[in-house]
Amino acid sequence: MAQSHRLSDGGRIDREQPLGFTFNGKSYQGYAGDTLASALLANGVMLVGRSFKYHRPRGILSAGVEETNAPVQLETGPRTEPNLPATEIELYDGLSAASVNCWPSVEIDAMEVNDLLSRLMPAAFYYKTFMWPARFWMSYEKAIRQAAGLGTTPVHRDPDRYDKMHLHCDVLVAGGGPAGLAAALAAGRTGARVVIAEQQAEFGGALLGERDEIDGAPAIEWVAAALAELAAMPEVRLLPRTTVFGYYDHNFVALLEHRGDTVGTRKRLWKVRVKQTVLATGAIERPLVFADNDRPGIMLAGAARTYANRFAVTPGRRAVIFTNNDDAYRTALDLKAAGVEVACVVDLRGDPDGDLPDRADAQGIEVLGGWAVTAVHGRKRVNAVEVMALDASGEAVDGEPRRIDCDLVCVSGGWNPTLHLFSQSGGRARFDAARSLFVPGDSMQAECSVGAANGTFGLASCLTEGHEAGAAAAAGAGRRRSQKRISVPRVAETVEGAWRNLWVVPGKHPVGRRAKHFVDLHNDVTAADIQLSAREGYESVEHTKRYTTLGMGPDQGKTSNIAGLAILARERGADIPDVGTTTFRPPYTPVTFGALAGRDIGPLADPVRRTPMHHWHERAGAVFEDVGQWKRPRYYHRPSETMGDAVDRECLAARNSVAILDASTLGKIDIQGPDAAELLNRVYTNAWDALAVDRCRYGLMLGEDGMVMDDGVTARLGENRYLMTTTTGNAARVMGWLEEWLQTEWPELKVHLTSVTEQWATVTLSGPHARRLLGAFTTDIDLDAKAFPFMSLRQGTVAGIPARVFRISFTGESSFEINVPAGYGLALWTALMGAGEKYGITPYGTEAMHVLRAEKGFIIVGQETDGTVTPVDLGMDWVLSKKKDFIGKRSLDRADCQRLDRKQLVGLLTEDPNSVLPEGAQIVSELRDKPPMPMIGHVTSSYFSANLGRSIALALVKDGRARQGQTVHVPLDDRTPRAVIADPAFYDPEGDRLHG
C-alpha cells in the first residue's frame, strides 16, 4: 500500500528496508527507522485511539515518550503488551497492534455517548456517584474498569526472557541528546567509567528531528563523530533503547533496556550505583489549553517537524501553527520546506519579532500576531479552525472569527524541562518566574541537570553546559581532568523572544461550555475540572491531583503538569510556586513486571536447599515439604498408599523395628572458647556449668520478652567446645541472635561461633532394632546402654567414616543420631538401608516425626509456640534455672506472665477415637446454639496415632492443667466433636524406651 504522506527523500528512515505491519487489522507498510506512530502517519492514519473517560477520538499528539493519545495493544497472545505509546514502538516487520479503549472499533465507539453525557460526569464523578451503597463498589468497579478500558493484560505465561545487571560507574548520563553526548565525551576523555543511556534506538535526541548545524555541518554528523569517539573508549558503555526510569537513594539508579527479540533477552533491568549523575533528559513541549484542543490532527509543534525531518512524513497537507513562542516557527519553516502548505501562524503574542518570525515572514508565511484559535472543526480529524483576535488584556477575544481550513494544527505552549528524575532524586523544582517554568532546584544527591532539562534551550548553550558538567562529574568521581583541550563545537545561536503564557486560551464561550479545554489528555481532565475541584475545596495540588486524576497513571504529568498548576493557582488567587508541585514517582515510563522479576522465576524463584541424601529420597518416592528453603521428605509414598497409610507405616516402624530419618537440616553451631558455657548459661534457661564432656543437654531459648524462641540439644565436645543444635527453620536466626549478643552486649566473653550446619550429614536411627543395626557398622563405639547412656555422645567411626554419634531422641524411642562429613551422608544412608533390610528398616519423613514426638508430648517451636508462649505455659518449669540469669528471665515475672488463666499446653483426646481435629480449631468449654462462645484455647497439633490406635492432639487451653479430665467442645463447620483434656505425654510417659 502506498505511503501517502511519505516524502520521496530525506529523513533517517531506510527506504531499502520496507516493513509490513498491521494496525487494527489493516495492513500497512513503513520503513526501518520508523516508529509505529511515524509509519501510521506516513499512511495517513491519524485517528489511533479513544480517550480514557469520554471516548473522544484521538490522534497522535507527539513523537516521543510524552504521548498521551496513542496507547496501543502491541501483539496478541502471550507476548501482548498493553498501553504502549505508538511513538515509542520501533517498527519491525510483521508488527501487529491495535487501539485500546474503544469498542467495537476506533472509528465507531459505543462509549462515545460518555462525551455527550459529559455534563453529568464532572470531576470525581466516580467518587460522587458510585460511593453508595458501599457494598456495591466491587461491582461498580468492574463495570467502570471495562468502560475505561486500559488494554488487556496477557493471560499466558510470558515466553520472553528478562534479566538484570548490576553496574557501577563514575558518571551516568541520562539522555543521549546534544547535552548528554557532550557530557559523556567530556567525562569519557578523563578515562572515567561512563554509562550513557538513551531511551530511543538512535542517539542524538532533538538533533534527530531538527535541521541544526554544528561546526558548519549537519548536526547529525557531529552526533556520529561523538558516538564513534565514545564507542572507542573502553570504559564507556553506550546503552541505546534504555530508559533511566528510577532514581533512588545513594545514587542508585534503575534503567530498563529494550534489547529486542533477537538477542535472547528481551529486556534487561540495570541496577546502577553511580558516583555522579548527569541528567540530560531534555524537555517536553507544552500543549496549549484551548477549545477542543484534543481533536485528531492537533499535534505538538516540535513533533510535527520531527515527523517531517526525521521520518520524512508529512502529518498533514495544510497546517496552522498555534504558538506562544518563537520555537514553533521552526515547525512552520520545516513543514513548508517539506512541501506542507502552511496556512498561517497564530501567535498569542501581539508582536513576535525574533529571528525565527522574521525568517517565516521572509518565506511569505502569514503571521497572525495577538490572535488565538477559538474553535476546532472536525471530530475525527480537524478540517478547519476558527481564530479570533485577543483583546488588549489577553483575557478575552473580540472581533469576528475567521475560519481557516486545515488538517493539521501544530501547537506549542513552550517547553518544560523534564524534571522527573531530578524530582525522584529528592530535588525540589525551582520556579523560574521570568519564564514561567520549573527548573531543577538544589541537588540533593550527586547529580546535576544540563541542557533543556536544566531550562537551557539553545543548542550552543546545551553543548557548553554538557561539556562542563561531564568534566565536573568525572572530577567529582575522582578522575583527573583530561589534558586534552576540550573544544566545544561551534553553533550559530538564534535570538528568540519571550513566551506569552495564557494558561487557558480565551474563546467565544466560558470555559466548560460548548467545548472542552483539555489539560491532561491522558486522563481526560479539563480546565473546568480543575476549576471545579478548587471550588469544591481541593486547594492542595496533591488533593486536586487525586480528585481529578490530573497527572496520574503512566503519564505522570509529562504534558499536563504546568498548565494544571497554573489554572489551580489562578483559581486560588495564588502564585504558581505557592500551589506547589506534585511528586513525580518512579517509574518515569512503565516497566514490565517481567523485567522486575528477571530470572527469579520458575526453578530460580527461590533457592531450594537440598541435603546430601536428597536424590535418594527423590528416588524412594519422597513427597517433600518446604522447611524454610530446605526440602525435607514429608513422607515416602508407596503405590496404592494414601498419605495417612504411609505415615502410619512409618510411625509403626519407628516403635516396632527401626526407622531412619534424614536430620541434616537441623542447625548446628560450633561454640569454642573458655566462656562457651557462660554464653550457654545466658542464652538458655537452664544451667550449663555442670555438663560433663561427651554429655548432651536440652536447652530452651527465650526472647527478651520471655517467650519461647528456639530449642535444641547442645553437646559438650571438649573442655571449651560445644555443639549447639537449633531447629531447621531458625538456624540462621539463632546464629544471628547469638552473634548480636556477643558483639554488642557481651564483647568480654571469650567465645567464637561457627556455623557447621552444612558440614555434617545427620542420620537418625530410631526403634528397638536401632542399636543392633548400628552395631554392625562400628567397632570403636560401645553402643551398650550403660556404656553409652541417653543424652551422651561418642566420636569414632561408623561404616568406616569418621562420625559423631549422639544418643538423643525426638521420637521417644531408643535413638542414635549419627553425624558424618556431608560428602559421606549418602554413603552412610545407603549402607544403613542395605543392612537394615532384615529389620524392615523404614525411612520416615517429617510428618511421622511430628506424630511420634506428639505421642510423647514434645513441643515443636512454631507449632506449639507462636511467640506468646512461655516455658511455664508449656509445663516446662523444670528447664528454668532459679540460680542464674538468662535472656527473658525478668519478663517471666511480669504480671501478664503470672496470670492464672494463661493458656497452657495440654493433651486432647477426642471422644470418637477416629476423629482427628483440625489444627487451629478453637476450643470452648460451654457450648451455645451459635457464636459467639467464649473460647478457651486452640488445637496446636493433631494427628491420628497408629501406635495408640486413636487420634491425639496437643492444645493450648486457658488454665489447662487444672482442667485435666474435663470435657470440652470443638465447634467446627459441620460437627462439634467432644474431647477430654489429658496429659500431653500420651505414650511411654516414664520414658523407659528412650533410655533403653
Place this chain on the structure above:
Amino acid sequence: MADPFQWQSPLAHLGLAARSNREGDPGDAGVHLSERPARTQVNLRGDSADDAFNEAVTMVLGVGLPARPNTTAAGEGVTVLWLGPDEWLVVAAPDVDRLAALETALAGHGAAVTEVSESRAVIGLTGANAREVLMKGCALDLHPRAFRAGRCAQTLLARAGVILHQTGNEPAYDIYVARSFADYLWTWLEDAAGEYGVRVTGADT
C-alpha cells in the same frame, strides 16, 4: 579410614565430569564453569591484634593472615581469605595434619579452629564473560579498578550467600557456596551464562 570412593562432592549428582568429557574443548565459549576439587577449608577465628596468635598461625601456614578487609594471602599450597576482622577461611589441599597442627598451635590463644571443608562447594568460573555473569547476580563492583586477583568478598550471588575469590585477572573466580545451595547456584550460573556460551570444564582446569 573412610573409603574415598564413598565420598561425594556437592555437585556429584550433576555428572559434571562426564559432561566435561562429552562437551570436549572449551572452544570459544565465553564462560567456563567447573566444580573445583575437594580442598581443606578451615574457619579460623582469633584476635588479629594478638601477636602471639598471628605468629602461631604464620608458623603453621607459612603465610601471615591478611589484615586488610576482603584480601587474601597465599603461601605454599595454602590461601587465606579475609572474612571479617577476626575471621578467616584457610584453604589448602586436603591435609588433615595441617588442621591438627593449627589446632595444637593455637591452643590457649582464644582462637577457634573449625573444619568446614564439607560445608561449601567451590565453583570455578572463568572465561571472557565471567565478570558479566557475576554482574547479573552480584551487587558488588567487580570492575578491575575495584576488584582484582587476590581479592575476596562475602556477598550475595543471585539468592545465595557466597564467598567470592578472584583467583586470576583473566578473569577467574572461585565461588564458595554453602553445600545445600550448590545445586541452585550452579543452575543459576548456567542460566546466566547461557547468552555467552557455556562449557563445563574438568575440575582441574
